[in-house]
Amino acid sequence: MNVEILPLDKNSAEAFIKLPYFIYKDDTEFIPHIEQDIKDIFNSETNKYLRNGSCERWIAKKGDIVVGRIAAAIKQGEVQGRIGFFECVDDKTIAKQLFSAAEQWLAAQGAKTAEAPVNFGGRDSFWGLMVGGFCRPSYRENYNPVYYQSLIEYAGYSAEFRQITSEITPATFNFERFSKLASRVLGNAEYEFKHLSFDKIDQFAEDFVYIYNKAWEKHEFFEPVNKKDILKEMKSMKPIAQPQFNWFAYANGEPAGFYLNVLDINQVFKKVNGKLNLIGKLKFLLGKHKIDRIRGIVFGVIPNHQNKGLETGMIMKLYEEVVKIKTIKSSELSWIGDFNPKMQSLFNSLGAVTTKEHLTFKKLL
Numbered sequence: 001m002n003v004e005i006l007p008l009d010k011n012s013a014e015a016f017i018k019l020p021y022f023i024y025k026d027d028t029e030f031i032p033h034i035e036q037d038i039k040d041i042f043n044s045e046t047n048k049y050l051r052n053g054s055c056e057r058w059i060a061k062k063g064d065i066v067v068g069r070i071a072a073a074i075k076q077g078e079v080q081g082r083i084g085f086f087e088c089v090d091d092k093t094i095a096k097q098l099f100s101a102a103e104q105w106l107a108a109q110g111a112k113t114a115e116a117p118v119n120f121g122g123r124d125s126f127w128g129l130m131v132g133g134f135c136r137p138s139y140r141e142n143y144n145p146v147y148y149q150s151l152i153e154y155a156g157y158s159a160e161f162r163q164i165t166s167e168i169t170p171a172t173f174n175f176e177r178f179s180k181l182a183s184r185v186l187g188n189a190e191y192e193f194k195h196l197s198f199d200k201i202d203q204f205a206e207d208f209v210y211i212y213n214k215a216w217e218k219h220e221f222f223e224p225v226n227k228k229d230i231l232k233e234m235k236s237m238k239p240i241a242q243p244q245f246n247w248f249a250y251a252n253g254e255p256a257g258f259y260l261n262v263l264d265i266n267q268v269f270k271k272v273n274g275k276l277n278l279i280g281k282l283k284f285l286l287g288k289h290k291i292d293r294i295r296g297i298v299f300g301v302i303p304n305h306q307n308k309g310l311e312t313g314m315i316m317k318l319y320e321e322v323v324k325i326k327t328i329k330s331s332e333l334s335w336i337g338d339f340n341p342k343m344q345s346l347f348n349s350l351g352a353v354t355t356k357e358h359l360t361f362k363k364l365l
Contacts, residue, residue, distance in 0.1 A: 008057035032274030072102035081111035095151035128358030157361035166352035182316040185309035196246035205231040207255035215300040257301035264293035296334040
């Protein structure tokens, strides 16, 4: 039976959302993404990437059965397109047809290359193909069958960079070494460490923007953030970001660094089956107190204060809070690309153990 690759329309939009339930029906590790999160990706009102860009989606149908999906997006003025939200049965021909549809559309928009499978937005969510670990997917983390790598490579893609996710526990944390390193800043009046306070969220959002834009301005794919968007995101984090697990560092009163963590809410979301409706929210509220892992989402220090101990100072502050409350058993550190060996070395020295690996692929169009 022939397979049709069809652009998404209003009649097939729900099929795009529901396909993962079919693909992963026998996978006990699978945790459905919150369906509204996926819908928001394709809405320019909720996804700033699309405010100056465009996207298209396709499904693959074999008779009446949807057997694959894919999406492509590109921002105005860019020559590198993005392909993501790929799901497919174990069939290289179908996968290649899906990628071809996305590539042809991107080329028509002026794209010269394509990255896959990636998010249409920040790298902190839905980024990369899981190639190692295949367990306990975190919130908004890409998770996929092992065979996806062969499908993507068959479509002509090559690995661009590797992403390492690590985990640390109070027992494996290299306390003796880091307490000594942190002592030089924790006892220095020039430096101050504050945990996040939602009563002063406006000021913390302003500090975040200042630190982020200075810390990342020289990175290849840097895009400045603004206070309006960050304030909205930080307010939305309130149910899952306990203040004592989120730290800001200041040097002589100037915002200099941050280390933000959220609860591993997928421990609860496994039970809501992708739907954060009233019942899903009740399940979350009832199960929230059982969460025993946090997840780092962003860690940064502005260049002129790097290597002065602020990194270790924030890590020690977090460690002290984790030990104090005793409910958190481990912390998953935000992923580090193999293009950032310095940060990977820091995580290794902490006593962190690699738990997952993702690859970002690229292809010339």
